[in-house]
Amino acid sequence: xxxxxxxxxxxxxxxxxxxxxxxxxxxxxxxxxxxxxxxxxxxxxxxxxxxxxxxxxxxxxxxxxxxxxxxxxxxxxxxxxxxxxxxxxxxxxxxxxxxxxxxxxxxxxxxxxxxxxxxxxxxxxxxxxxxxxxxxxxxxxxxxxxxxxxxxxxxxxxxxxxxxxxxxxxxxxxxxxxxxxxxxxxxxxxxxxxxxxxxxxxxxxxxxxxxxxxxxxxxxxxxxxxxxxxxxxxxxxxxxxxxxxxxxxxxxxxxxxxxxxxxxxxxxxxxxxxxxxxxxxxxxxxxxxxxxxxxxxxxxxxxxxxxxxxxxxxxxxxxxxxxxxxxxxxxxxxxxxxxxxxxxxxxxxxxxxxxxxxxxxxxxxxxxxxxxxxxxxxxxxxxxxxxxxxxxxxxxxxxxxxxxxxxxxxxxxxxxxxxxxxxxxxxxxxxxxxxxxxxxxxxxxxxxxxxxxxxxx
Amino acid sequence: xxxxxxxxxxxxxxxxxxxxxxxxxxxxxxxxxxxxxxxxxxxxxxxxxxxxxxxxxxxxxxxxxxxxxxxxxxxxxxxxxxxxxxxxxxxxxxxxxxxxxxxxxxxxxxxxxxxxxxxxxxxxxxxxxxxxxxxxxxxxxxxxxxxxxxxxxxxxxxxxxxxxxxxxxxxxxxxxxxxxxxxxxxxxxxxxxxxxxxxxxxxxxxxxxxxxxxxxxxxxxxxxxxxxxxxxxxxxxxxxxxxxxxxxxxxxxxxxxxxxxxxxxxxxxxxxxxxxxxxxxxxxxxxxxxxxxxxxxxxxxxxxxxxxxxxxxxxxxxxxxxxxxxxxxxxxxxxxxxxxxxxxxxxxxxxxxxxxxxxxxxxxxxxxxxxxxxxxxxxxxxxxxxxxxxxxxxxxxxxxxxxxxxxxxxxxxxxxxxxxxxxxxxxxxxxxxxxxxxxxxxxxxxxxxxxxxxxxx
Numbered sequence: 001x002x003x004x005x006x007x008x009x010x011x012x013x014x015x016x017x018x019x020x021x022x023x024x025x026x027x028x029x030x031x032x033x034x035x036x037x038x039x040x041x042x043x044x045x046x047x048x049x050x051x052x053x054x055x056x057x058x059x060x061x062x063x064x065x066x067x068x069x070x071x072x073x074x075x076x077x078x079x080x081x082x083x084x085x086x087x088x089x090x091x092x093x094x095x096x097x098x099x100x101x102x103x104x105x106x107x108x109x110x111x112x113x114x115x116x117x118x119x120x121x122x123x124x125x126x127x128x129x130x131x132x133x134x135x136x137x138x139x140x141x142x143x144x145x146x147x148x149x150x151x152x153x154x155x156x157x158x159x160x161x162x163x164x165x166x167x168x169x170x171x172x173x174x175x176x177x178x179x180x181x182x183x184x185x186x187x188x189x190x191x192x193x194x195x196x197x198x199x200x201x202x203x204x205x206x207x208x209x210x211x212x213x214x215x216x217x218x219x220x221x222x223x224x225x226x227x228x229x230x231x232x233x234x235x236x237x238x239x240x241x242x243x244x245x246x247x248x249x250x251x252x253x254x255x256x257x258x259x260x261x262x263x264x265x266x267x268x269x270x271x272x273x274x275x276x277x278x279x280x281x282x283x284x285x286x287x288x289x290x291x292x293x294x295x296x297x298x299x300x301x302x303x304x305x306x307x308x309x310x311x312x313x314x315x316x317x318x319x320x321x322x323x324x325x326x327x328x329x330x331x332x333x334x335x336x337x338x339x340x341x342x343x344x345x346x347x348x349x350x351x352x353x354x355x356x357x358x359x360x361x362x363x364x365x366x367x368x369x370x371x372x373x374x375x376x377x378x379x380x381x382x383x384x385x386x387x388x389x390x391x392x393x394x395x396x397x398x399x400x401x402x403x404x405x406x407x408x409x410x411x412x413x414x415x416x417x418x419x420x421x422x423x424x425x426x427x428x429x430x431x432x433x434x435x436x437x438x439x440x441x442x443x444x445x446x447x448x449x450x451x452x453x454x455x456x457x
Numbered sequence: 458x459x460x461x462x463x464x465x466x467x468x469x470x471x472x473x474x475x476x477x478x479x480x481x482x483x484x485x486x487x488x489x490x491x492x493x494x495x496x497x498x499x500x501x502x503x504x505x506x507x508x509x510x511x512x513x514x515x516x517x518x519x520x521x522x523x524x525x526x527x528x529x530x531x532x533x534x535x536x537x538x539x540x541x542x543x544x545x546x547x548x549x550x551x552x553x554x555x556x557x558x559x560x561x562x563x564x565x566x567x568x569x570x571x572x573x574x575x576x577x578x579x580x581x582x583x584x585x586x587x588x589x590x591x592x593x594x595x596x597x598x599x600x601x602x603x604x605x606x607x608x609x610x611x612x613x614x615x616x617x618x619x620x621x622x623x624x625x626x627x628x629x630x631x632x633x634x635x636x637x638x639x640x641x642x643x644x645x646x647x648x649x650x651x652x653x654x655x656x657x658x659x660x661x662x663x664x665x666x667x668x669x670x671x672x673x674x675x676x677x678x679x680x681x682x683x684x685x686x687x688x689x690x691x692x693x694x695x696x697x698x699x700x701x702x703x704x705x706x707x708x709x710x711x712x713x714x715x716x717x718x719x720x721x722x723x724x725x726x727x728x729x730x731x732x733x734x735x736x737x738x739x740x741x742x743x744x745x746x747x748x749x750x751x752x753x754x755x756x757x758x759x760x761x762x763x764x765x766x767x768x769x770x771x772x773x774x775x776x777x778x779x780x781x782x783x784x785x786x787x788x789x790x791x792x793x794x795x796x797x798x799x800x801x802x803x804x805x806x807x808x809x810x811x812x813x814x815x816x817x818x819x820x821x822x823x824x825x826x827x828x829x830x831x832x833x834x835x836x837x838x839x840x841x842x843x844x845x846x847x848x849x850x851x852x853x854x855x856x857x858x859x860x861x862x863x864x865x866x867x868x869x870x871x872x873x874x875x876x877x878x879x880x881x882x883x884x885x886x887x888x889x890x891x892x893x894x895x896x897x898x899x900x901x902x903x904x905x906x907x908x909x910x911x912x913x914x
Contacts, residue, residue, distance in 0.1 A: 184871035214700035243671035
């Protein structure tokens with residue numbers, strides 16, 4: 001329970017201006033980008049690792065729940081304080097401490113917004129490969145806590161592949177540093193990657209050492225158009241089989257195309273499915289790679305492939321993909337519930353076909369988007385969340401798609417994490433014994449169960 | 458204690474032929490590639506996950522130490538059974554279960570030798586990026602348990618970046634599957650990467666799902682020659698600053714060059730330091746990249762840069778690098794004790810200079826090799842292990858270099874793990890609190906402390 005004494009103590013730690021306790025303020029922190037909500041009792045906005053440490057020490061001594069939040073762009077309810085308590089808003093700790101091209105790293109505080117960091121890195125000719133579609137709001141801390149993926153996953157993997165080390169505050173208030181600012185590290189257990197993907201259940205990430213890459217010299221962006229959704233799966237497979245590693249391959253089905261067209265008036269063609277493909281490399285070479293991909297796609301069933309000729313055209317396509325999810329809110333005035341599964345590429349045609357059949361069966365209006373190049377499908381269900389029946393139907397559809405994906409050797413959570421929505425499904429994928437171990441690991445870090453409690457672990 | 462009854466029971470589990478208990482046999486399993494040794498009481502060679510499970514169940518019920526071994530190429534004593542007990546020789550579980558180009562994965566048993574896998578993958582135009590220099594003997598299980606790195610680390614990182622999932626037998630005999638055969642995964646804590654780099658202290662890895670890449674179309678191999686060791690560090694920095702991501706950058710100093718020359722009669726020039734550089738990509742483009750690198754290296758202080766013009770010449774250079782460590786045994790009739798530190802690239806010139814000063818100070822004959830492109834230095838000390846004074850001196854030199862590297866923000870273990878040799882140094886890098894957590898995690902998996910006990914955790 002957060003008493004007046006606790007609030008007083010929190011004010012002493014972070015300063016009065018950085019403690020929020022009015023209903024209006026708390027309400028802002030009760031939501032993430034999912035359809036769940038939960039009110040915190042108090043919000044603190046720390047300015048330093050030391051302040052985070054003091055807040056956690058206090059919370060731990062009184063067994064008050066703590067949920068760290070970043071940009072609150074989470075799509076599964078991971079950042080929702082379902083047991084009240086203290087929300088730690090990390091967005092005030094947003095310093096970019098170091099960018100080093102020679103070391104190919106940057107060191108940042110957890111509250112840095114990825115989009116801001118990307119702009120700074122670009123000035124040095126650098127980028128950080130993970131790129132969740134929420135770049136403009138998501139913070140590094142949140143991205144790490146979720147183990148987020150993004151568009152460039154096909155070529156670059158996900159967050160865990162691009163982090164060298166962390167500073168973390170444990171529930172006891174102890175501060176530890178994991179990993180190292182070096183490109184190789186093998187000193188003990190890999191605690192870095194235990195915090196990545198822990199959804200705030202083990203401690204609060206305060207700083208991160210990120211591994212960078214030089215910006216590619218050139219990118220060619222293409223769009224391929226298909227008459228059947230499952231043909232997209234076939235085409236993705238053909239690209240990989242040809243030994244091409246695309247930078248991105250992004251799916252928009254007819255529903256998604258119509259939605260972004262009405263939201264942004266982009267004038268995309270009204271086809272069953274389109275795929276945006278980027279290949280990157282050096283000038284001269286990348287164009288050759290692009291024509292090779294064009295040929296593969298045409299042979300694999302695309303009825304047309306176009307290359308974006310101008311920067312404007314390229315930007316328009318990227319905007320289309322990034323706007324697919326938010327456009328649903330604007331156009332349909334409904335809430336979008338995105339599923340987030342991943343299958344081996346060879347199973348993509350079947351997974352796409354069956355996911356469509358399942359959503360048709362449940363009568364849920366579903367659009368299909370996804371980072372299809374790495375097998376990551378996002379069927380998005382459009383739901384009136386004020387109608388419990390509609391929500392119930394959508395969640396049943398959601399679960400059936402997850403189970404279908406498991407039967408194909410896939411995973412129920414590719415990059416959005418478990419949060420609330422998948423907490424009852426996780427054991428079906430991981431098994432009882434692995435869940436026991438995860439729970440025991442949670443107790444090692446957080447014996448009083450104060451960190452984002454009563455979620456999936 | 459491994460009694461006759463235990464041996465009898467082990468015979469029932471894996472078959473009589475697969476239990477070794479004679480002194481001669483046990484002796485073979487008492488060493489890895491380090492200078493440590495420790496005799497097991499019995500060796501079992503399981504054929505299946507089920508057999509591994511039964512062996513562990515038995516060992517756990519009787520609290521008998523268990524050490525899994527692969528190719529025994531470990532350089533720090535990680536695979537040495539210092540408390541006797543059972544060695545599980547995994548080399549009999551060496552099936553390549555699946556290679557899938559469309560899914561860019563392979564599924565293998567832990568006992569597969571990497572060199573064998575590489576040959577099979579090449580038939581499909583694929584490769585697995587991690588490439589420890591012990592490729593021809595090291596097994597996938599051992600490589601994963603160590604979190605090994607290798608030559609291609611500059612471009613591709615290390616083992617942890619190229620594993621999607623595992624099958625692991627826990628000390629209780631329970632079998633768990635971690636991760637997934639998909640390119641993205643975010644379902645719970647990242648147990649996969651907790652086993653990677655655990656040195657056999659948490660369980661036995663029996664299968665792995667590895668993420669692959671298409672073989673590059675072309676590689677250009679160059680050698681750059683330097684008059685001063687520390688200039689190599691400067692040159693590596695200039696390459697990164699230019700935004701080039703080299704495939705490999707391998708250092709051999711004068712001592713290493715002389716050693717491989719006398720071992721293999723390669724006729725390499727007798728210079729202070731040489732660096733072998735590979736750049737990879739598509740034909741036509743890669744040559745341009747190579748001339749760019751050549752220019753950078755010459756400007757950065759190399760006095761000559763040569764491009765290997767034939768396949769034979771390329772192979773000779775690779776052989777030189779891979780033979781540097783074994784050649785020391787042959788040429789000097791001494792044992793080579795390799796250090797394995799990594800620093801941020803900007804600190805390389807200072808780290809190289811000071812490491813040389815430290816080994817001069819201790820009067821230890823030291824050669825310098827290393828995957829210098831990622832900041833990974835291997836000062837190798839040539840020691841008569843029969844002379845305790847010489848060993849003591851070398852280990853003091855080893856420790857002083859480790860501490861110097863820590864003072865530069867580096868790590869004491871880049872890719873060889875902790876094993877025995879670094880067990881007293883690990884806390885200086887990770888800190889007491891992180892060590893407490895590692896020990897508690899160890900207890901979660903292995904409450905009876907049977908797995909590779911009394912090492913660093």
